[in-house]
Amino acid sequence: MRKQGIPEPLDESLVTRKRKDAPAAAPVEEKKRRRTEKKSVKSVEKPVKKAAGGKKERSKPVKKAAPPPSASDDDIEDDEEMDEVDGMDGVNVTGLDALGSASESGDLDADEDDDFMDSEDERPNRKAAMWSDDEDEDDIEEKLTAANIEGLTRKLDMQRAIEEAEAQAELEEAQMQTNIAGDKPKVFEDEEDEGRPITNLGNQDLQLLRTRLNDTIRVLEDFKNLAEEGRSRVDYRNQMMKDICAYYGYSEFLADKLLNLFPPREAFAFFEANETPRPIVIRTNTLRTHRRELAQSLINRGVQLEPIGKWSKVGLQIFESQVPLGATPEYLAGHYILQAASSFLPVMALAPQENERVLDMAAAPGGKTTHIAALMKNTGCVFANDANKDRAKGLIGNIHRLGCKNTIVCNYSALEFPKVMGGFDRVLLDAPCSGTGVIAKDASIKTNKTEADLIKLPHLQKQLILAAIDSVDHASKTGGYIVYSTCSVTVEENEQVVQYALNKRPNVKLVETGLTFGKEGFTRYMGKIFHPSVKMTRRYYPHAYNVDGFFVAKFKKIAPTPPNAVGAQAAATGGKTAPAAQPEEEVVDKTPIVDDEEKEDSDFGGWDDEEDAKYIERAQRKELRRKGKNPKAVLRKAKSSAVPKEQETPEKESKAESKEKNTPEKAPKVNGTAAPEAKKAKKADAKLDAKTAPKTNGVSEKPSQKVSKKERRKSGDAKEKTKAKVK
Ligand SMILES: C[S@@+](CC[C@H](N)C(=O)[O-])C[C@H]1O[C@@H](n2cnc3c(N)ncnc32)[C@H](O)[C@@H]1O
Numbered sequence: 001m002r003k004q005g006i007p008e009p010l011d012e013s014l015v016t017r018k019r020k021d022a023p024a025a026a027p028v029e030e031k032k033r034r035r036t037e038k039k040s041v042k043s044v045e046k047p048v049k050k051a052a053g054g055k056k057e058r059s060k061p062v063k064k065a066a067p068p069p070s071a072s073d074d075d076i077e078d079d080e081e082m083d084e085v086d087g088m089d090g091v092n093v094t095g096l097d098a099l100g101s102a103s104e105s106g107d108l109d110a111d112e113d114d115d116f117m118d119s120e121d122e123r124p125n126r127k128a129a130m131w132s133d134d135e136d137e138d139d140i141e142e143k144l145t146a147a148n149i150e151g152l153t154r155k156l157d158m159q160r161a162i163e164e165a166e167a168q169a170e171l172e173e174a175q176m177q178t179n180i181a182g183d184k185p186k187v188f189e190d191e192e193d194e195g196r197p198i199t200n201l202g203n204q205d206l207q208l209l210r211t212r213l214n215d216t217i218r219v220l221e222d223f224k225n226l227a228e229e230g231r232s233r234v235d236y237r238n239q240m241m242k243d244i245c246a247y248y249g250y251s252e253f254l255a256d257k258l259l260n261l262f263p264p265r266e267a268f269a270f271f272e273a274n275e276t277p278r279p280i281v282i283r284t285n286t287l288r289t290h291r292r293e294l295a296q297s298l299i300n301r302g303v304q305l306e307p308i309g310k311w312s313k314v315g316l317q318i319f320e321s322q323v324p325l326g327a328t329p330e331y332l333a334g335h336y337i338l339q340a341a342s343s344f345l346p347v348m349a350l351a352p353q354e355n356e357r358v359l360d361m362a363a364a365p366g367g368k369t370t371h372i373a374a375l376m377k378n379t380g381c382v383f384a385n386d387a388n389k390d391r392a393k394g395l396i397g398n399i400h401r402l403g404c405k406n407t408i409v410c411n412y413s414a415l416e417f418p419k420v421m422g423g424f425d426r427v428l429l430d431a432p433c434s435g436t437g438v439i440a441k442d443a444s445i446k447t448n449k450t451e452a453d454l455i456k457l458p459h460l461q462k463q464l465i466l467a468a469i470d471s472v473d474h475a476s477k478t479g480g481y482i483v484y485s486t487c488s489v490t491v492e493e494n495e496q497v498v499q500y501a502l503n504k505r506p507n508v509k510l511v512e513t514g515l516t517f518g519k520e521g522f523t524r525y526m527g528k529i530f531h532p533s534v535k536m537t538r539r540y541y542p543h544a545y546n547v548d549g550f551f552v553a554k555f556k557k558i559a560p561t562p563p564n565a566v567g568a569q570a571a572a573t574g575g576k577t578a579p580a581a582q583p584e585e586e587v588v589d590k591t592p593i594v595d596d597e598e599k600e601d602s603d604f605g606g607w608d609d610e611e612d613a614k615y616i617e618r619a620q621r622k623e624l625r626r627k628g629k630n631p632k633a634v635l636r637k638a639k640s641s642a643v644p645k646e647q648e649t650p651e652k653e654s655k656a657e658s659k660e661k662n663t664p665e666k667a668p669k670v671n672g673t674a675a676p677e678a679k680k681a682k683k684a685d686a687k688l689d690a691k692t693a694p695k696t697n698g699v700s701e702k703p704s705q706k707v708s709k710k711e712r713r714k715s716g717d718a719k720e721k722t723k724a725k726v727k
Helices: 027-045 080-087 102-106 122-130 138-180 203-221 233-248 252-259 264-273 291-300 341-350 367-375 389-401 453-470 495-504 532-536 568-572 582-590 593-598 609-627 631-639 645-662 676-690 705-726
Strands: 280-284 304-307 315-320 336-338 357-360 381-385 407-410 426-430 481-486 508-511 538-540 550-557
Touching: 203 233, 203 264, 233 252, 233 264, 252 264, 280 291, 291 304, 291 315, 315 341, 341 367, 341 426, 341 481, 341 538, 341 550, 357 367, 367 381, 367 389, 367 407, 367 426, 389 407, 426 453, 453 481, 453 495, 481 495, 495 508, 495 532, 508 532, 532 550
Parallel strands: 357 381, 357 426, 381 407, 426 481
Antiparallel strands: 280 315, 280 336, 304 315, 481 550, 508 550, 538 550
């Protein structure tokens, strides 16, 4: 039996899908419906599978409309638990609202035969045997699997056999069609066929389209031998893009963008994977329970589940449920949260430690915040921020339900950090994104993401990542890390944002995420070259791991942000407002220079820069502590005003890094698009570059240079005058 884990993809073959009533929607859905019809015609000739609940189940990724779009905010796709609930059509996941809906669970037939193996008598014994106190032992996992899945094994094997037979049949069918046209696949239409409207495709057309897609891929893989005369690679590639738009219902813009990410066959697999929902996964809330206990409770309720793999100790994959997963007593008691498997990854990469101070910059609805709180065992402090007040309500709800007691919710634009607060040990930026990794959850993404979105969003993400970096205490004893993640697969929102951060903040470097699977981030893409360390970022795809498309990057802050670095706020407003390092400037304004000038004729004996710096620093520290903005870094800085051997090394390191980054042959070309909107964004970025406003990170990290300069000048004048007086 195929067990889920790395690198094997999640197994969702047992999930009984029960579609909710989808609202009538876009032409995309119309097309998909037709494909469904096609499939059902096909299924007459092929063995029909029976799902665990006695329902008919498709053997292949279903060409069927994805769940109705759930996100109202175009720019924000990862709704975590909420999206999960919306998107889980088969398993009964409905929340409180489903409690009263008998039909929601009622029409899921109970499996009466071999599906659920444990008799009531056997369970207690089995429970004792299965769930020893040491949850992490491998054999426990095996036993869990055995206990829960044993009865499903035969069915899985049968299903696999059927799937293989179907795949073989399909291959033969495709080959037959191909062979009709001879050895070389005939991809391009005859002249008389050209111009046939592809918006009005019948079932046969769809079948032909699919065949043509296969053929085009074959040609692109063996161009020399299979290409038609007079046709270029570009011709084939463009044909493939058009066919993808017609077959799956993407806008040309997005199909083109996604196609560029992969070799042709992999691209096909990616588009295919976007047609089926990802497995339903729940995360055990270790603040309230253990996975083994939760699993047993849910098994007792008739839920079929399995640990999601060795890479997570808290995830359970749900195969089938006869109870609404969003309304079980365990759910209401906060023993678990519905959370896509890929959403575990950024928090695992962040690896928050007990007693740390952690910021989750874009936290709603709180899937990751609550995971962070659990890993910290409710110690230290988690600041869960979100700019959207309405979404923050869901965040608060989850924090309460899951029993997070170390968490404070705030409602700022994350661009305002670190002005609001700084000096964090770790910061998670799970950024608002286009959601191209979660198309299976929200099919509207196929058509509603425009070129403008993929300019605006990266622009915001770039400013947010600067704010994230500047909010971290580089001298944190336990941390100093920033994790950047998105549920998008576009390079513009991922590697390019990371590269931007490396360019603007030579005081950070990429480090390994610590995640045991995932594909390496791109170091080259469409003529752009990124820093070699971008390889350490991780990409996740639905077709590769059967998880949502995701991106995770982990930075280590190794030194204070340089004084001339532009801050996120200034960047966000095109450099018009003061950067986030406001406190430094405030100190400049507050120095009592004028008063002292008035006393110039007195017996003033001159300025003592060193002593003044001490007072200024103390005042700064007090102010920051009073506001709770940066309690730790300031103190640390104060203790070692001559900073530091400790810092010297990282600083040197970072210089070396930045030198490496800036060597001409390695210089990355970021934002290299030529479109007018891209130019605008480029201009905006250039503005940010040009702006040499004081640093943002600063507060505690560097004493104000402006102050001491002014003071030195004045001190010099005063000394001269005093000398003259003495004479
Ligand atoms: C991908 S979702 C976050 C999901 C969340 N991390 C979780 O795991 O449940 C992105 C979030 O960013 C928030 N957001 C958008 N712009 C923001 C900004 N400027 N500052 C802070 N949050 C922002 C959105 O309201 C949205 O909740």
